[in-house]
Amino acid sequence: MVCEDVEQLDLLRKHRRDIATCLDTQKTCLLLMNSGVLTEWDRMVIEREESPTERAQTLLRILPTKGTNAFHAFREALKEQGQDNLAALLASDKVCKPVSNVARAVSHFYTSEDAKRVNQIMEGGKFVVVLSGITGSGKSQVTLWQAALFVERHPTAVVWRLDGHDKKSFLTDKQILLERLKENVPSDDSQVDTCVAKALDNRKTPVLLIIDDLDDGLFLSPELLKQREGSKILLITHRKRLQQPANVSIPDESYIPINGFLEDEAVDFLRMQLQQHPPDELQRLASKFSGLPLGLAAARSYLRHTKATVENYLTLLEKKGTKLEEKADKWMSQFYEKPELQQTGRNLFAALRMAVSKLDQQTKSMFQLTGYMDQSRIPIVVLKEDVNDSPAMRNMALNDLVMQVEDLSLGTVEGLDNDRVLSVHEVR
Known part of the structure; x- marks a missing residue:
């Protein structure tokens, strides 16, 4: 029959x-x-x-x-x-094809221990996963890799990136998602999240919602974070912990720190295209960038195309000139298309400057002193000499420094009170 x-x-x-x-x-x-x-x-x-x-x-x-x-x-x-x-x-x-606005990971993507850990957690039971780490640590590329894997596992999925770096971009990307799902966009902006949730429910396919560059967790809503079978939400932030609305609760165990490559991984990543360079020079370069993939990728490309030595590159780097940054920007533009980076630059130096700019004025002044010191285990008591105020106010300024630097993933602090030591990335 x-x-x-x-x-x-x-x-x-x-x-x-x-x-x-x-x-x-x-x-x-x-x-x-x-x-x-x-x-x-x-x-x-x-x-x-x-x-x-x-x-x-x-x-x-x-x-x-x-x-x-x-x-x-x-x-x-x-x-x-x-x-x-x-x-x-x-x-x-009608729903056999995925709905996506997500690019693929860069061709030079390296599956680090950070990436493997994220993959293991994404395959587990957690619905909301937060990737937290300093600018340039590889959060976005790990996310794009996960997006590709999600579509492989779920051929009918919705995989959508929302730009969370400001309220206007966030709203626009949600409105575009509704249009792609062939749903009406409400004139009342406060109803957009509810409409998105309903549209995703009606589609009845797995969803991977990516909220990238999220600086303010108050943008989140229960409707946007609604749990669905087979679905995931990935939040990408440089914040150690996101501020949240009263009706949203993201548990601490959902946060995964992304710290960049381990030393061996960084050297291995460089060696893939720089086999002719001595291992000790590659190790110096890896250390200079603190294992941050964004900086290492640009450095590797520059050295491969110019046939320069690592020593020559590090000398140029120390001069803090813009030419090296311009070359890094030009190379990065092939792979990193975030519009918010058009003015600030795609390279690691500009990205870190943007992160530092978010510190308050007093904290920024103290933090900039670390540029003249060894990057690891700086006694923070020496930084309070930059504060012209009473002892009590100096101590309060140090406490603010600790909170802001750790919150923005610009460094880590160990110890208590006057025994606290600060470790920051060497390239800054």
């Missing part, structure tokens, strides 16, 4: 290859036998095939001969096995 519903038959044909590569034929056959779709003879014919893919292909060839109910029973069998993404392929041709 031929399948009566032409649309269903077309869907089976269209997605035959995707389904066959992921199908557990043995479990599916048992479920379809229990629902009266397949016979024991059908199961034997399917099981005679040599490879899993061939068995799946045979099942998919038999299925259209079993009537319209067989199609629905097959979708239910997929859902029962937790393969909602495959079932969604057969739900309607």
Whole structure:
């Protein structure tokens, strides 16, 4: 008997290859036998095939001969096995393609320990995951890598990046998402989050919502962070902890610190394209950039194209000239297209300056003194000499320094009170 519903038959044909590569034929056959779709003879014919893919292909060839109910029973069998993404392929041709505005990770992406840890957590049960770390530590590229993996696992997914660096950009990206989902954009901006949540619910496919460059957690809402089966939300911030509205609660265990490459990873990353450079020079370069991928990627490209030595590059770096930054900007523009970086620069130096600019004036003045010191384990008591005030006010200024520098991921502080020591990135 031929399948009566032409649309269903077309869907089976269209997605035959995707389904066959992921199908557990043995479990599916048992479920379809229990629902009266397949016979024991059908199961034997399917099981005679040599490879899993061939068995799946045979099942998919038999299925259209079993009537319209067989199609629905097959979708239910997929859902029962937790393969909602495959079932969604057969739900309607209108939602068979992913909806995405996310680029792929850069071609030079390196799977670091940070990246592996994020992947492990994303495959786990956490719905909201926050990547927190200094500018240039690789948060955005890890996120793009995760976005690609999410689409591989969920071919019908919505994968959408919202620019969280200011309120206007954040709102605009949500409005564009509604348009892409073919939903009406409300004239009342306060209703946009509710409309986005409803549109994603109606689509009934997994969602990866990425909120990038989020500086102010007060932009978040319960509607935007609504939990859905098979879905995830990734927040990207340089803040150690985000301020949150009263009706939003992100647990501490959702935060994953992204610190850049370990020393061995940084040297390995450089060696991939700089094999002719001595290992000790590559180690010096890795140390100079504190393992931050954004700086290392630009440095590696410069050295590869100019055939300069690491010593020569480090000398140019110390001069703090703009030419090196301009070359880094030009190279980075191939891979990093965030519009908010057009004025500030895409390179690590400019990005760090932007982060430092967020410190209050007194803290910034104290922090800038670290540029004349060894970057690791600076006794913070020496920094209070920059404060012309009473001892009590000097101590308060030090406390503000600790809070702001750690909050913006510009450094780490160990110890207590006058024994506190500050470690900052060397390139600053």
